[in-house]
Amino acid sequence: MEPQYQNLYDILANSQGYIFPNEIDLQWGILIVVYPFITGLVAGAFILASLERVFKVKILKPTYQIALLTALSFLLVATMPLISHLSQPQRAYEIMITPHSSSAMAIFGFVYLWYLAVVLLLEIWFDYRHSMVVWSNEKKGVMKWVYKILTLGVSDISPQALKWDRKLGYIITVVGIPSAFILHGYVGFIFGSIKANPWWSTPLMPIIFLFSAMVSGISLVLLVYMIISYFRKKTIDLNVLDAIGKYLFFVLILDFTLEALDQIHRIYVAEESFEIIKLLVSGKLYLTLFISQGLVGTLIPLITLAFLQFYKHKIKVRKTMYFIVGILVLIGVYSMRWNVVIGGQLFSKSFSGFTSFKLGLIGLDGTLMAAFWLILPIGILTFLLWLLPPWKMVDEEE
Amino acid sequence: MKRYIPPQIPRLALAFAIVISLFLVLRHLLIPDTFGKYGPYRAASMDDYSTIEIHYAGQQACFECHQDIEDLKALDVHSGIHCETCHGPGQKHSTSAEAADILKPTGREFCGNCHMMNAARQKDAVLQVDLTKHNIGKNCTECHNPHQPWEMKK
Numbered sequence: 001m002e003p004q005y006q007n008l009y010d011i012l013a014n015s016q017g018y019i020f021p022n023e024i025d026l027q028w029g030i031l032i033v034v035y036p037f038i039t040g041l042v043a044g045a046f047i048l049a050s051l052e053r054v055f056k057v058k059i060l061k062p063t064y065q066i067a068l069l070t071a072l073s074f075l076l077v078a079t080m081p082l083i084s085h086l087s088q089p090q091r092a093y094e095i096m097i098t099p100h101s102s103s104a105m106a107i108f109g110f111v112y113l114w115y116l117a118v119v120l121l122l123e124i125w126f127d128y129r130h131s132m133v134v135w136s137n138e139k140k141g142v143m144k145w146v147y148k149i150l151t152l153g154v155s156d157i158s159p160q161a162l163k164w165d166r167k168l169g170y171i172i173t174v175v176g177i178p179s180a181f182i183l184h185g186y187v188g189f190i191f192g193s194i195k196a197n198p199w200w201s202t203p204l205m206p207i208i209f210l211f212s213a214m215v216s217g218i219s220l221v222l223l224v225y226m227i228i229s230y231f232r233k234k235t236i237d238l239n240v241l242d243a244i245g246k247y248l249f250f251v252l253i254l255d256f257t258l259e260a261l262d263q264i265h266r267i268y269v270a271e272e273s274f275e276i277i278k279l280l281v282s283g284k285l286y287l288t289l290f291i292s293q294g295l296v297g298t299l300i301p302l303i304t305l306a307f308l309q310f311y312k313h314k315i316k317v318r319k320t321m322y323f324i325v326g327i328l329v330l331i332g333v334y335s336m337r338w339n340v341v342i343g344g345q346l347f348s349k350s351f352s353g354f355t356s357f358k359l360g361l362i363g364l365d366g367t368l369m370a371a372f373w374l375i376l377p378i379g380i381l382t383f384l385l386w387l388l389p390p391w392k393m394v395d396e397e398e
Numbered sequence: 399m400k401r402y403i404p405p406q407i408p409r410l411a412l413a414f415a416i417v418i419s420l421f422l423v424l425r426h427l428l429i430p431d432t433f434g435k436y437g438p439y440r441a442a443s444m445d446d447y448s449t450i451e452i453h454y455a456g457q458q459a460c461f462e463c464h465q466d467i468e469d470l471k472a473l474d475v476h477s478g479i480h481c482e483t484c485h486g487p488g489q490k491h492s493t494s495a496e497a498a499d500i501l502k503p504t505g506r507e508f509c510g511n512c513h514m515m516n517a518a519r520q521k522d523a524v525l526q527v528d529l530t531k532h533n534i535g536k537n538c539t540e541c542h543n544p545h546q547p548w549e550m551k552k
Contacts (some may be wrong), residue, residue: 002507012518019520097425100438117417122410128407152413156405164404 002235003018008087017353019264026345031081034373036209037337038078043184043210044217045071046120046176048225051247053173065127065390066228067221072120073381078355079112081373083362087345104190115183119176124388126169131393148386168336184213191340198273199280199344211255216333218248223326226319226383238315241322242308249305252329256298259336276351285343288335297332299326452485456480460488463495467545474546484508484544509538 011024020049027344052060082275083092096113136147154161190211192205222244228237246272281289304325347354348386361368435441460481461468469548470475482488484503491499506529533541541551 005511012516015518019518022505093428097428098433098438117414124407125410152409153407154409161404161406164406168404168406 005087005348014356014358015353017348018350019348019355020350023348023355025357026342029085029357030344030359030371031085031365032372033334033341034370035078035081035085036191036332036341037079038074038214038373038377039187040184040209040213040216040219040333040337041220042071042075042078042115043180043213043222044215044219045074045216046180046217048218048221048244048247050173050180052179053170054177055162057243059239060238062220062240062390063225063244065388065393066224066385067217068120068127068223069384069388069390070224070381071217072124072283073377073384075116075120076110076380077373077377080376081370084276084327084369084373089090097209102187104193108186108190111179111183111186111251115176115179119179122331123176126165126172128388128393129165130162131153131388133140134394135392151342181210184210191344193372195270196349197344198271199277199347202265203264204258204265208258208262210253211251211258212336214251215248215255215329218244218251219326219329219333220304222248222322222379223330226323226326232391236319238318238384241319245325246309248329249302249309250326252298252302252305256302273351276347280294280343280347280354284346284356285339289339289343292335293332293339296328298337301329452489453484455487455489457482459492470543474548476547481552504537504539506536506538509544512543515525 003201007398015024022220045067049071051057052064052067084091085090095103095106096109099109101107129151131146132151134153134157136144136155139147163376185390188206188257191200191209192202196202225240225244233386266277285308287335304321308321342357345355362368429444430440432441433439440502466482467481478484484501486501488500510527510529514523514529515526519526538544543551
């Protein structure tokens with residue numbers, strides 16, 4: 001047999017039942033799993049930061065700048081999994097210069113830019129401006145100029161100017177909350193609007209994505225706060241952990257309820273696609289959906305957080321529990337992205353067969369590439385924390 | 399008294415103005431000249447395509463010389479399949495009329511491209527033959543005329 005047919009027959013051996021020819025190979029691999037995961041971390045971290053700013057949750061103050069810088073580090077990388085997934089990455093800019101209004105992805109580019117430039121960068125700038133002016137006067141050599149450039153040459157730190165910093169920063173945060181909702185709701189919208197795929201096509205999708213984003217972002221900030229305190233050899237403020245834990249608990253309940261609602265609705269209406277989806281979740285998605293997302297990522301953290309609401313002894317145990325909960329929730333949300341992206345492509349749209357997904361290690365669409373895009377933001381965050389350390393900021397308010 | 403304007407605002411406005419103008423200039427330079435003339439694509443790409451050498455002649459060009467095959471094909475199940483599906487691109491042959499310029503496939507595996515057992519293909523649309531059992535060692539064309547598959551050769 002000719003090699004190309006041999007190849008086709010080898011692949012067909014991995015499929016079950018009847019599938020359409022273009023369903024043999026998964027078009028969206030692990031990088032498309034990483035993309036909504038990273039975007040979700042951004043939106044979630046920002047929403048936690050805005051709790052402090054807009055809703056005046058004073059106890060979260062030590063995490064405010066950490067959350068903003070975390071959001072920025074991950075946002076800078078958010079589009080990279082998409083771009084490296086393209087066959088022609090050098091043409092990626094075309095989506096920005098000639099966007100088509102019927103393309104959800106093209107408009108996402110502008111939602112992203114709005115969020116990056118108008119919300120995050122501005123908010124961080126207003127927040128750090130006073131400190132950057134002071135640092136540019138204190139430092140010597142290159143760093144003096146770096147901070148000078150970062151202030152854009154505005155060196156006015158009169159009480160009047162600082163008052164405006166706070167005022168404008170507040171306005172940006174207020175604008176930022178709906179922007180964060182739009183940013184991540186949009187990612188859900190891209191999946192939810194694919195009407196040919198019954199696993200994706202639900203108007204609940206943007207809301208589910210949004211709440212899981214908040215869950216993951218809050219967990220990430222919790223972890224980053226604990227890790228930073230460890231490296232700075234500072235005691236972790238348990239009140240901060242308790243406050244974050246409380247919000248995480250409430251948002252996790254909402255997230256769990258919404259996802260359960262989606263599934264219950266699916267089971268109750270039992271449309272023609274239901275049989276294949278039942279086979280999908282009880283077969284190929286069993287481990288990642290029930291064990292990884294449901295048990296490890298949702299139920300265990302929920303029970304632990306509920307327990308931590310009234311268990312107030314042994315500080316060390318509680319800190320460890322918060323840390324483990326943070327990691328478990330991140331695993332759970334990552335699994336949720338996996339179940340949506342990969343799960344939606346595993347069953348045939350003829351509803352009579354399955355294909356299989358083989359995750360590669362190397363290559364543009366492989367595990368190493370995905371790991372790289374997940375590790376890079378941590379590097380950027382380390383750099384940002386060195387450049388703009390929240391703990392060395394000039395305290396202005398009191 | 400002069401009204402206080404916070405110095406951040408004009409400076410940020412300037413920064414945004416620079417970035418946006420830079421974007422607009424880049425956009426102007428990067429968009430091809432004929433983009434958007436007919437739709438959201440580069441109109442000149444059609445001229446580019448028109449210069450590509452033509453390989454396929456289309457079956458009407460075949461029938462100008464091969465009237466007999468047209469009549470033969472019309473009577474049987476392969477009537478809907480165009481000549482170049484099996485014979486390959488025929489533009490060169492249609493002008494040169496050389497036998498060397500056109501394919502004449504005969505092997506079992508060539509017919510098998512469409513007719514071998516394949517679970518992903520609908521059985522009632524294309525007849526499937528198990529090549530590992532059906533008249534092993536013989537070429538399909540020894541019994542079947544590919545232009546009229548059900549008129550068996552004697």
